[in-house]
Amino acid sequence: MTKRLLFNVFFLLAGILATAQTSTLSVEKIMQDPKWMGTFPTDIKWDDQSAFIYFNYNLDNDPDDSLYRVAISNPSKIEKVNWKDKNKLVPFGGSYNSNKSQKVYSKDNTLKLYSISTQKITDLIQLPGNISNAVFLQNDKIIAFQYENNAFTYNLENGTVKKLTNIKSGEAPKEQNKEFSDKNKWLKDDNLSLLEVINQREEKKENSENYRNMTSEKSSFEFFLDKKRLINMVVSPNQKYITFNLYVSNNSDPTIVPDFIDASGYTKDLNTRSKVGDNNAQIELAIYSVEKDTVYFVSQDDLPGIKDLPDYVKDYPEKEWEEKIREVNFSRAYFSDNGSHAIVNVRSKDNKDRWITKLDLESGYLETLDRQRDEAWIAGPGIGWSMGGGTLGWLPDNKHIYYQSEATGYSHLYIQDVTNGRKKALTSGKFEVFDPFISNDKKHWYLTTSEVHPGERHFYKMPLMGGKMEKLTTLIGNNEVSLSPDEKFLAIRHSYSNRPWELYYKPNIANVKETPITSGQSDEFKEYNWRKPKLINFSASDDVQVPARLYTPAPEVKNGAAVIFVHGAGYLQNVHKWWSSYFREYMFHNLLTDLGYTVLDIDYRGSAGYGRDWRTAIYRHMGGKDLSDQVDGAGYLVEEFNIDPDRIGIYGGSYGGFITLMGLFNESETFKSGAALRSVTDWAHYNHGYTSNILNEPYNDPIAYRRSSPIYFIEGLKGHLLIAHGMVDVNVHFQDVVRLVQRLIELEKDNWEMAVYPAEDHGFVEPSSWTDEYKRILKLFNNTLIKK
Template identity: 70%
Template sequence: MLRKITLLFLLASLSSSINAQTSDLSVEKIMQDPQWMGTFPSDIRWGEHGETIYFKYNRDGDPSDSLYRIRIKAPKTIEKVSAKEKTAMIPQNGEYNKSKTKKVYIKDNTLFLYDLKKRKKTELLQTGNPLESPKFLADENLIAFRSGSDLFTYSTASGKIRQLTRIKSGAPATDEEKEGSAKSKWLQKDNLKLLRVVRERKEKKEQGKTYREMTKEKEPFTFYSGKKQVLGLQLSPNEKYATFSLMTRENTEKTIVPDYIDASGYTTDLNTRAKVGIETTERELAVYNLEKDTVYRVSTGSLPGIKDLPDYVKDYPDREWKSEEREVIASGVSFSDNGKYAIVNLRSKDNKDRWIALLNPEDGSLKTLDRQRDESWIAGPGIGWTMGGGTLGWLPDNKHIYFQSEETGYSHLYLLDVTTGKKKALTSGKFEVFNPFLSKDGKSWYLTTSEVHPGERHFYKMPVYGGKMEKLTSMTGNNEVSLSPDEKYLAIRHSYSNKPWELYLKKNASGAKETQLTSGQSEAFRAYPWRDPQLIRFTAADGTAVPARLYVPEDNVKNNAAVIFVHGAGYLQNAHKWWSLYFREYMFHNLLTDLGYTVLDIDYRGSAGYGRDWRTAIYRHMGGKDLSDQVDGAKYLIAEYGIDKDKVGIYGGSYGGFITLMALFNEGDTFASGAALRSVTDWAHYNHWYTSSILNEPFNDPKAYRRSSPIYFAEGLKGNLLIAHGMVDVNVHFQDVVRLSQRLIELGKDNWEMAVYPAEDHGFVEPSSWTDEYKRILKLFNTTLEGK
């Protein structure tokens, strides 16, 4: 009998060893310094004459990426740019004249003019003060620039410099301050009574001063900004007006993040952001009338709906809500090239409204041209988030403006005639538009869209007043295009799901073929057959088709366990056809699949790339639809791929860590284990600009915070939880997980552990930290889902 049992044991062990899941990958391999993968181009730009493509690269194994170039006439040769040549290059920043034949720029506090036809650089002006923001005016012989708090012009014809504004901080001295204190005035008066010579000299001095006051020219007007900071000072092309913002920033209570391993040997404190709801920044838009020597504020009281209350107030019937003028932030003024018109983009600080208005600089009044109202929050491609201005500008006809709006539910490009108010959509459909810009001659648009597929990006050309879009790229995946200055070539940074970024060159024609210029994958990276994950859609409980990436193991290694990955940032897309920002996680998913796990990576509600309704589905309830999508994804795997319902794990970082906590605390019957990395645990402790958009402010909408914060649901923990966090995280503070750990201790939970990383911020940088963290994640899943 003993022999029989021993034999059965040996046979079982042999069978187990034959079928054991193995992989050519390991956590140590995929989490090492990313240079092991090879070198891939970034920061693509053209030389001024369209003859050379410059990019960051690391072919020679330098400590960091260096500048390289490829000449169009010799596209197979990659050359490293010398330090001398790099210093002599014309900077990217600067402004062109209308015909794009001249460029003005500032380098080393010196104003330069570059003639592209003559290929000649001319030094125009050097001062001891910093110079900023050079710009050609309507009269292209004049160049405007900022120095200190003021605007100046430089004449290329005469070489003369003219100061246009006089702006000073503080306030002008009062008469009392000029005359001195009461004590000083008494001493002076007493002294003058006693000493005749002193009195006579003072009288003569006063007479001379009076005469000079009568005969001298009027002192130039000076605007005093008080305690407010002057931002965005710019000159109209006709030199009649300057516009700027006045910002008031009160000292708010910041959060301290201790650094326990500072080089000094002492614990040092990092002063970081305030918490949501503590934001007190105020910004006013002002006009400096140069002809009238006066400054006036732009009034926003006439904006339609400026006193509208948000819909969520109905959830608080016992509170008295006042309908009053909301605070507004202007993103800057855009003048037509002839200086006749000016437009301004304005946003309400409660994130519910975006107005585009015509500014009358003569009196500071506004005329609304377009209002976009969203009871959730205003955002989307080309629209910006909170203070961002997004896509906004003028056509060469000086009467049409262009901008992007989510009016139809997807971000599209619009034109509006400021003389008639007529608006026209240039693009439409269930896709989004990215980074539109005008051709050199102003007759066409170049733009990137997701029209082919939400998970693809392609580059198009379109007539300026609308019409058929000509697709100029053909490679499946993401095509980041940099157009040559002469618009003859496209430099394309392209990647696919399992192929990192490479550089390609193509003539600017839809039928032309792309030529690959770089091939940066290392032999070690190429040796592994990286998976091309399936792009699928599964049906959620509410009938919505949810996009996801799916990794399926071979039948002979399948372990009937699954891991769901939750991407970070919330508003981000990861179920796409290009090389992921989460490339380490992508490689980890290949390792998991080798080991028999089925992996699902979901673009849950709130993710980017699918329009306004998808983006705002989490409004006032993070951990609602974005969490139920993970639960429905697990149910899909159980039903369609034979996954054991007791063998589903979940993990993610940042927003993904937050969802993992909500999953373990609220859906314990679905998820057996989870790893929550750098997680938000209480949204009332996160930053203002992101959180107040989605959840409003905690003192105005506490219900939204209560149902969205994991710390309130910690008693629901059933499965096994790993918490991992960097101790010098200045984004999601370490305090978040400290508070949560105390809550778990008080609840008597013992099925959790925490790993801390003293040297890491929000995004880890040390390979040793990445390795330690992901070894713990793998161990968690192997132990709790497979019982290893």
Template identity: 65%
Template sequence: MKIKLSLCLSLFASIFYFNIHAQTSELSVEKIMQDPEWMGNFPSSVYWGIHSKNIYFDYNPENNPADSLYRININEPGKIIKVTAPQEHVLVPRSGDFNDDRSKKVFSQDGDLFIYEMRSKTKRELLDLPFSIEDPVFLKNEDQIAFEAEDNVFFYNLKKGSLKQITHIKSGTASNKKDKNLSDKEEWIRQENMELLEVVNQRKKSKESSRNYRESVSEDEEFTFYLEKRQLANLQVSPDAKYAGFSLISRERGKSTDVPNYVDESGYTVNLPARSKVGDMDYKAELALYNFEKDTVFIIDLSELPGITDLPDYTKDYPDKNWNTEAREVIPSKIHFSDNAKKAVVNLRSTDNKDRWIALIDLDKGSLKSIERQRDEAWLAGPGIGYTYYGYETLGWLPDNKHIYFQSEESGYSHLYILNVETGEKKDLTPGEYEVFDPFISKDKKHWYFTSSKVHPGERHFYKMPLMGGTMEQLTSMEGNNEVKLSPDEKYMAILYSYMNKPEELYLKKTKANAEAQQLTKGQSEVFASYNWREPELIKFKARDGSIVPARLYLPDETRKNDAAVVFVHGAGYLQNAHKWWSNYFREYMFHNLLTDLGYTVIDIDYRGSAGYGRDWRTGIYRHMGGKDLTDQVDGVDYLIENHDINPEKVGIYGGSYGGFITLMAMFTEAETFKAGAALRSVTDWAHYNHGYTSNILNEPSKDPISYRRSSPIYFAEGLEGDLLIAHGMVDTNVHFQDVVRLAQRLIELGKEDWEMAVYPVEDHSFVEPSSWTDEYRRILELFNESLLGQ
């Protein structure tokens, strides 16, 4: 293979089915990479109607350009009804807040305030203001509703119909006068612009009207808090209407990298705004408490948190460097007030993501007391712990107003804990070598509901458990993934279920372990269902360090076997793919079926860094990406050679994003193992990736350059010996096209010959166009056929 730089536009090429034994398949690259609608239509985004009678979901049985909203009434489970736009508009949104007996719900819709009466099934507008209303909640006195608007808290009295602004928070500074004197020239230009442009004039009047209205519903302002150059976040009101907590954010993102779009509809090259690079982020946050009775704001001191000045262990590798031993910056979450409004806790995280504190707030003094500290010398993450790629943190109060609940990896797996804030006693409610996801308290406040991998790391089931811990009752039983949406009355479960070779379908089941699940949708097309999609074997093999590595294995019939193997590397690092449900990598799954038809053996490994296996597995890549995550691929090949008679001269590897990065490292540093590789949308130099992801795993380039040098493929390009395909979208705003351009220049300078690059001018990180998918995977199949089979 010689150097080829190919501009791939809309090429639909014929598929090459042949292998060394001239095997064929019912599948083709063109078939499996076409618009996914050929597979059928499958439900998504499932939720319940407010009265527990209708299940709503996105669906597309009519093959429209986009999904529409559909519903099924549980009393007529055989009827799937499309929801019209007018019908959808009158639905009560999922967001909002119920009062204690759940007879009323307040919510914001289109920026206005509404209330819904459950008994009469009536929806009523309460307020239509010149500004947008957000996050309404009932206060302890349920005649009062609090909501946020324009960075301030307002109270609405249901009985009186009166409105009152409670906080007085403004942008800028006290000395910042908006009506500053203009020069004669500036005033002339302003007046001329206002006379010429009616829309601008109207907007100015609207702003003035909004400001005048706010002032009319406010009492005389004895105190005003100015944001200065900070942004307000996490505004939260206490149930007794005495306090509000909020964060003040100062963020300098650094220099952003432009991504040129060469095929903009204008005909000109247009720069797309994109992210800055790792280490180029200056983030500061303050935690504030607004005391309404004292009409003042306390800035809570975070500098005395235990261990706030601790240096991470990796600094020992740089004995000559002078390290800053001042208090680290901290990121606060929203303040959680107890139901009786007498206590409050907050989750705090150091910006280097090595420490997490849960602290009690003294509401009178505005001071902190740490009651739980979690530290990880790698980085804190895991389900319910609040890391960017795992969602928001699990944290709140039990009804007794004495215990808080949260998740922690203290045991090595993310579990649900409770802690008595008065005695400090802590209890793991779900101990074991498995993980817990999305716990919430039942309507009667006597039980927990949550999802767990207790049965198997590759299965997800829904559970019920007593509030203070006890027997976990498994409520789902179908093998695979059971994504449950519990009805508001908690009598039924809507289950989005899938298996390895079966895409998602919607099921209905009573909230009982022994009840039968009823299938509501059947979305597979006839042509998709006509192929016998494989159920890959879930295996485990031993890595060189003794760890047991999970994987999916696709084995061809002995009559078709060509003694060649392909290793697939899933993306993102923190994802999981050796599981029992329908994969997000459904195109790759279908491609693996095609490869297996053609005689290839395919292995798909949940290498070190993958999700689903606890803290030690997750952090196995700390400070060395391309270390254990790569040797797991090599050890997987050794397993295939020893157990499935794979020819060591006929092994290929491919993957996208993180999988593309591993492919490059494999081709550059493990040339004896891998003869061909396809690196798709791959990171080539981690110093050029984003801050949120990379700094957790490798720290920052200026602070820990060792980690970046040993983890970035561009430093090892001289090791390329096999055949390499590089494929990348040119408008990728995640892993920038610049990554592979720099690598291409490096390979040219090194005089490497056996590589090619395919570029996709209209594609971002996740490809969209079937023509691009088809062209890319045609090239991957050609690569393996030519390099591994000599065809």
């Protein structure tokens, strides 16, 4: 054999090896039922005695998780709770009295009182229907509860029950119409003049009614709900007022999703959400005054800025914009412990304003304590939403309230004196606060923050009026803490980037290491050396530092191609140091890396975890900064890792599918191929709650929708596109991709294909569907990004 022939054979074999790298992983393996990975704890809870930690787990390979527990005195012994013992358990949570020696709850239509120390259960009252919202009132001698649509109290000293309200379903009975037409009045008068007996009966009836009205007791005030639904009923601690929200249902047009493989053998129509722009639902706030025996409503008319127009109206000078009182949604009322004050979170329905207000219970007037205005939209950790106040409540002194605000660009914890309006930030810095609550002794806060790193979560203790935060957790990653009722121990659900969730515990003392309780990884899962993706930052074209996860192959298998993964949205973070909710994609990225690909996973503009400006950078232009971050990420791979600029692919689901479409349509020089999974193709066809925040309504701001919807940019497709969608997707409807495909056909586009999944909703559940989808994705990248 000549030297030249040997030389050619050598390079031929080298080329074959370079394009045929192998992995111990396979699509079939990583997309099978997740049980193959092991069992991992969820839903961590304590018993009221702080003796046992309860959690969902599956040591016996049951069809589903079961309830397990571990004694804090013997944490090495994990035991399954049998169904008989489970049925005997006092429900977790509930409402406690002031010193937490008792709690009240309802079960089986019975109001029950539970003693924490003796574990004795006392049945207080049984009713024919559901009892809800049971709470202790100011002196712990009275329990307020809701039955059907009315508020009641139960006196623990004498066992008496008192009904506080008289609220009824349906419409108020209409009074008989006593107005007669001229014809009917003449007939009645003529009849009475002719027939004496009838005339006498009418006079007697009138006299009797007048007598009854003078001598009978005044009936209790009746309030009729009409077509509204009562929610969030709250009795003030002094029992003088009852507040409740009224939910006015949305009468918008629903959309239909056909289910072609229903068990009946017939096509069934699923009624699903309406489209953006349908926002008829509204939440009112009503007050019932016990003393006045009447109901009156809270009004937003005097809120500062209630008539403010959004800034985007300047882009439509031809349209006449009316300054009018905007519609709002009210949260429930939050009473101070002494019942003398109440606060309410009010949100404008356009979601550009949030007012923390003090409620005058006598008049229903709102005094604004804090207004947060955002020309994009109000959101962020602890900020709340239309039906909830988020982080909101009272300090024990009955004059300070607490809430979270993005006033500095990051969501932090504030207190405010309602008597003089003075505010104080208890936390500050370029990090966010999550789930703060007050300690049993009312002297401290417990809270979770991202102070150490945007991709870490730790649990802290802090003085009630502010001061140094003491870090109580030590494990790198995410620490989801459940504090024992006596506050002596922390139960911690922890994970790291390459290790799924496990349960730990530790004393409530800083710098003490956590002790593991569970170890749920299967032997098969542990056989593979799962990568710890490197957390990096790269410079975007506007000089902003963009966070990302990076997977790099070994030099000897590197193939010069790259794949960029785009996570979904709804406000989500994926560049972090804990086990990803995208665990299948994480395993797929390990497979791709084994095969020689470089993989980049970006927390693009719009992602959670980086404050207000990052969150709102996509306002009025989805497919703008969020897409340019992907393009800049591709440039970073080319420059820093010698990736071939002609061999970069992109894929993702939901919002990630949307970005993939925008990438292939608008940045065809950057992306050779892409897989768009369960993608939004036209934002005017998505839901209201999410879309209207970012793009406003399509009939008010069509510019935002036109530049944000992939269906308008199909002409730019040059690369290879895979579309995959579940046919019973009630979130992003199958109609989205049907419309897109019709445009692809009309524009005579090549190099695209569509895979449909008749049994799948937005989130796939069948391993066969996951496997089929990701085999197609891998085939797409192998065929389009690898040199042959």
